Amino acid sequence: MNNLEEKTEKELIVAKIDNGIVIDHITPPGRAFYALKALNIDENFPHSVFVAINLPSRKFGRKDILKIRNMNREDLNIKKLGLLISGSNIAYIKDYKIIEKEKIKIPKKISGVLKCPGLNCITSQQEDVESEFTVLDDHHPISLRCAYCDVIFNIHEHISLML
Numbered sequence: 001m002n003n004l005e006e007k008t009e010k011e012l013i014v015a016k017i018d019n020g021i022v023i024d025h026i027t028p029p030g031r032a033f034y035a036l037k038a039l040n041i042d043e044n045f046p047h048s049v050f051v052a053i054n055l056p057s058r059k060f061g062r063k064d065i066l067k068i069r070n071m072n073r074e075d076l077n078i079k080k081l082g083l084l085i086s087g088s089n090i091a092y093i094k095d096y097k098i099i100e101k102e103k104i105k106i107p108k109k110i111s112g113v114l115k116c117p118g119l120n121c122i123t124s125q126q127e128d129v130e131s132e133f134t135v136l137d138d139h140h141p142i143s144l145r146c147a148y149c150d151v152i153f154n155i156h157e158h159i160s161l162m163l
């Protein structure tokens with residue numbers, strides 16, 4: 001273990017949270033910003049958020065970590081996170097202890113969390129029609145196909161469409 005890694009681990013121990021979630025092994029580094037967007041965390045978010053970008057990781061080279069106080073399983077849309085940071089691990093913390101863990105997976109289908117970029121799509125013309133997409137996980141990066149207009153798009157190029 002090199003000095004930087006050792007120091008980082010010590011700092012992370014200091015920043016332990018009492019209640020909330022920890023998302024670890026976010027790769028490639030920088031994806032934590034996408035995760036914040038997917039979690040709707042902006043300047044109005046009322047709880048403490050620790051964002052660690054580009055940390056050394058023995059397994060991945062570099063990674064990001066997010067720690068969010070007072071966020072629970074029911075506050076999350078795991079499918080939405082799966083579009084952006086699949087492969088990351090999420091731990092639910094209560095009284096400084098991990099009570100549950102799960103790996104974030106790529107969803108097969110997803111609805112209502114994203115606007116369709118298709119110009120003539122019925123979901124952008126009629127507010128009562130919820131968007132629906134099939135995830136093409138054999139595409140890199142992940143692409144989505146609209147269930148209504150069949151447009152295919154890369155999620156990372158259309159992050160601004162996320163609701």
Ligand SMILES: [Zn+2]
Nearest residue numbers: 116121146149
């Ligand atoms: Zn569409």
